[in-house]
Amino acid sequence: MSDIPTSALFISLVILIFISAYFSSSETSMMTLNRYRLRHLAKDKNRAAIRVEKLLNKPDKLIGLILIGNNLVNILASAIATIIGQRLFGDAGIAIATGALTFVILVFAEVTPKTLAVLYPEKIAFPSSFILIPLQKILSPFVWFINGISSCLLRIFGISVNQQNDDALSSEELRSVVNEAGTMIPEHHQQMLLSILELEQVTVDEIMVPRNEIAAIDINQDWDTILKQLKHRTHTMTLLYRDTIDEAIGFLHARDSLLILLKEEFTKTTLLRSARELYFIPEGTPLNTQLVKFQQNKQRMGLVVDEYGDIQGLVTLADILEEIVGDFTTSREPHTSEEIHKQNDDSYIIEGGIGIRDLNKEMNWTLPTDGPRTLNGLILEHLETIPTSVVSTRICGYPMEIMEVENNMVKLVKIIPKLYTEESE
Numbered sequence: 001m002s003d004i005p006t007s008a009l010f011i012s013l014v015i016l017i018f019i020s021a022y023f024s025s026s027e028t029s030m031m032t033l034n035r036y037r038l039r040h041l042a043k044d045k046n047r048a049a050i051r052v053e054k055l056l057n058k059p060d061k062l063i064g065l066i067l068i069g070n071n072l073v074n075i076l077a078s079a080i081a082t083i084i085g086q087r088l089f090g091d092a093g094i095a096i097a098t099g100a101l102t103f104v105i106l107v108f109a110e111v112t113p114k115t116l117a118v119l120y121p122e123k124i125a126f127p128s129s130f131i132l133i134p135l136q137k138i139l140s141p142f143v144w145f146i147n148g149i150s151s152c153l154l155r156i157f158g159i160s161v162n163q164q165n166d167d168a169l170s171s172e173e174l175r176s177v178v179n180e181a182g183t184m185i186p187e188h189h190q191q192m193l194l195s196i197l198e199l200e201q202v203t204v205d206e207i208m209v210p211r212n213e214i215a216a217i218d219i220n221q222d223w224d225t226i227l228k229q230l231k232h233r234t235h236t237m238t239l240l241y242r243d244t245i246d247e248a249i250g251f252l253h254a255r256d257s258l259l260i261l262l263k264e265e266f267t268k269t270t271l272l273r274s275a276r277e278l279y280f281i282p283e284g285t286p287l288n289t290q291l292v293k294f295q296q297n298k299q300r301m302g303l304v305v306d307e308y309g310d311i312q313g314l315v316t317l318a319d320i321l322e323e324i325v326g327d328f329t330t331s332r333e334p335h336t337s338e339e340i341h342k343q344n345d346d347s348y349i350i351e352g353g354i355g356i357r358d359l360n361k362e363m364n365w366t367l368p369t370d371g372p373r374t375l376n377g378l379i380l381e382h383l384e385t386i387p388t389s390v391v392s393t394r395i396c397g398y399p400m401e402i403m404e405v406e407n408n409m410v411k412l413v414k415i416i417p418k419l420y421t422e423e424s425e
Contacts, residue, residue, distance in 0.1 A: 023070035025113035029125035048126035208313030250275030352376035352410035
């Protein structure tokens with residue numbers, strides 16, 4: 001190199017630093033790419049994405065290629081810088097060149113290009129693939145040799161380079177992705193996606209209509225009483241039973257009863273004949289499982305039964321869908337539930353039969369959901385007795401005043417959220 005002019009060596013050094021910066025930025029951009037977005041672009045036939053995905057399918061070869069290229073460039077740059085230093089400053093120039101080159105490489109060939117690659121991985125990785133793919137073919141013998149040695153060393157420690165990392169997302173990880181989507185996914189759509197993920201954590205007995213609220217008719221009553229109940233019913237489906245709801249016969253659809261009334265004489269016999277077969281759901285079934293079972297069995301509603309076969313409540317397909325998309329029949333405005341009544345002093349009169357999950361969702365509260373499923377059950381569990389008069393208590397930081405008790409149930413509760421205090425563990 002003694003015959004090469006110093007100016008030419010300077011130009012060569014600058015070019016090598018640029019090449020080093022290219023390898024550094026390529027490595028960082030390839031490793032920081034969003035793999036799921038990359039797969040999506042590749043499926044959409046984006047050529048650059050297909051090239052990058054092909055490179056990333058064999059990460060050991062890609063890393064080997066980039067490191068070989070980067071180290072060769074840096075070593076050559078170090079040799080040229082040493083020659084330039086000796087020419088300009090003599091023996092002291094070696095130390096000066098080492099210090100100066102270290103600073104230049106750190107700033108211009110490492111930190112700056114890698115920071116840029118982290119900020120704009122696609123803009124750097126996609127064009128970079130044009131060069132890396134042919135370069136990989138040219139240097140494949142060297143890459144194969146280096147990777148072979150590296151693989152042997154890893155096998156000594158019991159590590160296989162052929163094992164594939166599992167890129168699948170868990171439910172919690174997917175929930176984090178949805179939460180961090182920001183404006184890319186509308187807020188209501190985010191809530192729907194999160195609700196779908198939460199279906200496996202909610203069981204049918206948490207959203208069911210309790211047995212005492214099921215629209216039902218005792219078929220053993222006199223015919224005039226049955227007709228009167230049919231006339232005043234507001235539900236599409238009515239449960240028919242004998243004496244007790246545990247002796248259920250079937251569901252009567254309003255359309256079926258109307259057809260019977262139009263076609264023939266309306267009697268108990270024809271009423272029973274038109275009853276639809278019952279579908280039973282085991283207590284504790286997760287909503288995601290039940291949604292699939294509804295689809296498989298072509299059903300839209302079922303009776304929830306406990307381990308003894310006793311009916312606990314009623315669940316419909318609409319109940320599960322409302323867990324995903326929200327209420328179909330009520331306003332989306334806050335605090336509009338028929339069971340929650342806001343007062344002028346910012347307190348709330350709440351019916352004891354409301355579900356705790358519904359109350360938390362409606363009011364954005366944090367009452368515990370791992371125990372009783374209704375506000376009445378939560379209060380009774382907390383007090384460990386059935387109150388006979390007005391009682392005030394505090395549950396999970398929320399001050400509550402029992403206002404009305406009927407049939408051994410708390411009917412009305414006054415809650416004052418502005419007096420909430422966070423309870424210490």
